[in-house]
Amino acid sequence: MKYYHAIFRKSEDAIEVEFPDLKGCVTFGKDWEEALDNATDVLAGWLANAEPKFIKIPTSYDDLKSIYPNDSVIPIAVDEKTLESYEELKRFNVIFPAGLLSKVDKFRKKRGLKRSTFLRQATEDFLQKNENEI
Numbered sequence: 001m002k003y004y005h006a007i008f009r010k011s012e013d014a015i016e017v018e019f020p021d022l023k024g025c026v027t028f029g030k031d032w033e034e035a036l037d038n039a040t041d042v043l044a045g046w047l048a049n050a051e052p053k054f055i056k057i058p059t060s061y062d063d064l065k066s067i068y069p070n071d072s073v074i075p076i077a078v079d080e081k082t083l084e085s086y087e088e089l090k091r092f093n094v095i096f097p098a099g100l101l102s103k104v105d106k107f108r109k110k111r112g113l114k115r116s117t118f119l120r121q122a123t124e125d126f127l128q129k130n131e132n133e134i
Contacts, residue, residue, distance in 0.1 A: 001077050004058045006039050008032075008072040019076075020064060021056045022046055039076050047078060048086035094119070 009016045015035035019025040025046040029035030047055065064073045096104070108118035127134065 002058075003075045003077045004043060005061055005064050005073050006043075006076045007064070007068050008035060008039075008074055017042070019043060019046070020067070021059050022050070023054065036074075036076075039074075040079050041082055043076050044079050044082035045086050048083050 004019050004021055007018045007020060009018070014028040014030055015032055016028045017026060017035050017039045019039075019042075022043075025042060027035070027038040027042040029038050061073055061075070104118065105115065108115060111118070113121075
């Protein structure tokens, strides 16, 4: 599992988070739990959108602890699901028989999903079940 170390710093109003290896990758939270959640999200978002030349090899814990002795140095795993959620979306047109589309809409509305979200999830499930054919 790939991860980067984040520097967590407590201020008066928040917990500030910075990834020293990833310039501009910063966030905060009102408490430790929110700061950790936000760190996981901002790391994935930053990596998904960064130009490859800006993605550095993670610095070791010991090296960062020597640079930031008064702060908490915490490894944050790259969450693949969150990373995928930042993937570029592409629009395309699909033609369905009216009866099938009606069933799709009835099913997805019960689950509170948009049509595109349902179709994406159904496609991912189908591909996963038939992985050996890809």
